[in-house]
Amino acid sequence: MDEIALFFRQSSPTSGLGRHRDRVPGLPADPEELSAIVRGLLIHNYTATVQGLRFSAERMSHMETVGAAAILDNVIGIDPAPLDRERPVERRMFGFCYHFALLHCALLRATGTPARIRCGFAGYFVAQRWIDHWVVEYWDGSGWVLTDPQTGRGDLTGDDFQDGVTAWNLCRGGASRPAVYGNGELWGWDELRGSLINDVAALNKVEVAGWYWCDRLHVEPLDQPHDELDMSLDVLARLAAAADAVDKLRNCVDLYPEFQPPAGAVAR
Template structure:
């Protein structure tokens, strides 16, 4: 028998994707798991239900109180569901009034949709990047879902309706000029395909100071964490993240390597976890939450879920 006969069979894309069926520490629904049985097992159905449970703290244009806006600091899906059900214990398939919904952001629409899809055995994960379809020529930071279907990862927006302004939010790969991952933007910036002025058009908003090269650099690390199954809040910081503009002497070698790795949608989850460890983020350790819209600033938090 030749050595070739002993060679292990290549791992298929579906086998690699299967690692994202398991709930993460953050998306695990905990005691509310039985309630997810009623949610649809497909992206369009699940995300539709989620949109009836969450109001965006800015995009909804509802003047929520500071206490309500602080709901966006809820880290775990189990806590998000607890807030939703404490306010209204109706089935999760029943939409709440916008003012009564959980107050969150794109990350929360995504996290709840991931929880539903994973609960039904669908490989799904979170992708961090920037979207231009919100208008005014700015690329807003935005978190979307990637789920595995028919042999490929499908990138889709859980926060917005299926079709908006002629864009199919169920398959953003059909309009790659409208959504780009943080790693794609960073590598284009590093290669000079995005200049110093254009990079300033990527961030939290055109009227906010949170934009530019340092912001995109940090989002590459957030993208890595989310893909590895540590779906952090968007204002979480750790290790090599920056809170200031880029300098010429900054060392970007690790971030460059992370970004290059993330271009491959079929990279194994184990590889991502190894890279995440290199950035200094322990999925069950501590990090710092900062610049929270709920008012928290530089507050140490643990990523380990404690019993409710």
């Protein structure tokens, strides 16, 4: 695990803090304390709606932000206070689960903890449904710990969250029903395909939300099986599930470059 831990302790182009690196000294190294800091900087779009908060079109456009440095550009542009100072809800960056997970992962890496974000499905939002979601895994020295920086839930289990690789393999093997995976708009195979490729990309430290850019996934009907496409994704998922070294993770990308997000992809 030394090689894997080192790989995930180093920043990626999307998780690097860049011009904001000097804001890290003084922040706690404890993963859950960093998770709380992230919640004090961001507000989820659904939470804002429930609370009746109104944001300008410019502030709402922050939903498209990719990259931890760009997230902090937004955060600091709204309120230049130190990162560990909790903002009032109306002065937090408007985003979604991807932004919480990526910023938490970036701060973990910057403070010395190996971490990675995982795209998959949470089982704690809607009963008997798996809702698409991003969380964080960090290495505690003996194993990977799953935590949700958006909600503050820690020590997640397989009953709480399934990463995209796991969800795909369960559904393809018949152990789970595809129809219960998705969000408020779309359920089934398209959601499973998109979360799988996002999850594999994030394991290779290319952390981008959304899969609108992936022409290979544009099949009809979206929510139904597609033999040729799905067999390729079976191979991708099988390789990712068995990858216990950095070169094996990279092999997933080398074999199917069409499933790797291009430079400049934005969150959607």
